[in-house]
Amino acid sequence: MNIGILNIQGDVQEHFDMIKSLKRKYNVSPVKVNSVNDLENIDGLIIPGGESTVIYKFLIKNNLYDKIKSMALNNDLAVMGTCAGAIILSKDTGDDRVTGMGLLDITIKRNAYGRQVDSFIKEVQINGMGAFNAVFIRAPEIEVPGNVNILSELNNRAVFVTDKNLDIMALTFHPELTGDPRIHEYFISKIKK
């Protein structure tokens, strides 16, 4: 099974290394995705953390935006977005600089916690997984979780949601930065289904 990592900008390598570390255990291989052609051979796609404005522009310019969206809606592609990736997957960003794909029924607010000085690490409880040290870096906040499953909350706000039908998930934190593979393992288990 191939897991694509959208290779535009941001912490691509950290997701890549995480999938690579799970290669033997789950028979998965990480693949960097730069173009529409690269989407053909993958079973899941990770949209990493980075700057959502930059990632969005590249997706549009290279026709990846519509292609990823249609593949995900057809259930041909499982997608996980972390931080900036969550913004890209959302329905409403309230910001005309980035338009979400609408793959998850959530409204999201960019840089909701403040500036870098307000970035933090906090233990969150994840349904079916337990405690997880979540790294929030200039993180967005999910404001109105709509028709989604909430797997984790912080201060009564969802920080980890999945779609009720499709294999699409979004996190406002960075599971790729702490060396804890459980969220990537969860994503892999969803693809296998």
Added chain:
Amino acid sequence: MVELSKLKFGDELLKRGFAKMTKGGVIMDVTTAEQAKIAEKSGAVAVMALERVPADIRKEGGVARMADPLKIKEIINAVSIPVMAKVRIGHITEAYVLENLGVDMLDESEVLTPADPFYHINKKLYKVPVVCGARTFPEAVRRIFEGAAMIRTKGEAGTGNIIEAMRHIRTVNDGIKILKDLTNDELYNVAESISKSYTSLREQTSMELFGDSKKLPLNDVYYGMDAKTIIDSIFKVLKDIKKMGRLPVVNFAAGGVATPSDAALMMKMGMDGVFVGSGIFKSRNPEKMAQAIVDATENFEDYKLISDVSSGLEGMAGLEIENIEKLQDRGW
């Protein structure tokens, strides 16, 4: 689960993590909110706020300080992407002022006039991450030991001449390459040699008081640390680099990037991203240049695309390195 005690608020993980989010991107120098908006619209991953771009600092001379806080506030309010700002080498207070303003990352920069002739800032004291320039491998290691969350080449700012950035990339990379062949004892010798610049003030004092630079003990030479502690910490940084085969922090190119091809060259050399200073707002059409440099950085091996986006761009005028004051020699 990874231990929480290792992941404290404001710690290395958050600082280095922030830097990682800029990888693959272009960070653009801006002096006004208007320029910051152009940079954001063109796909900059962050903007660097400063009073004058390096080319103007070079031309006008005088002491270059951190930007006016009013300007920085205007820039912060104008864009949604991270805002970085330059602080003078060793200017502990400017750094706190910038942190207090909400700047997302500080650049302890040789482009500004240095404030301290002996020491760079102890970057571990700040909640926000700091990027520092480096010409050589030992310089990069010292900055990482001091807590830099990101390294960039110094290059030669304000020249539009890429040769110095290339020199610094090759010099740092050669240092990294050679580490893998060194034994632990040799690595420790390297750590001792790299740490020497922290004891130069004490040796100077010793010489002045006793006519012997080695007479005084080397305790409390840098922020309460003695020479041995510094050597051990640097040894640890070296072991990290040896293990990873690269710097343990994000590594950008800076200083002289003036065209899309320059930016793509930096990526081809394995850099994590690029800073562009004077190259954008000293060109004829900044918006077009900014977009072209972002495109070239993101697609650095797509030579058709680079030729397309470069067509008809008029870059800034360039300078020969031999004929100018070298900003890169500031800091050590």
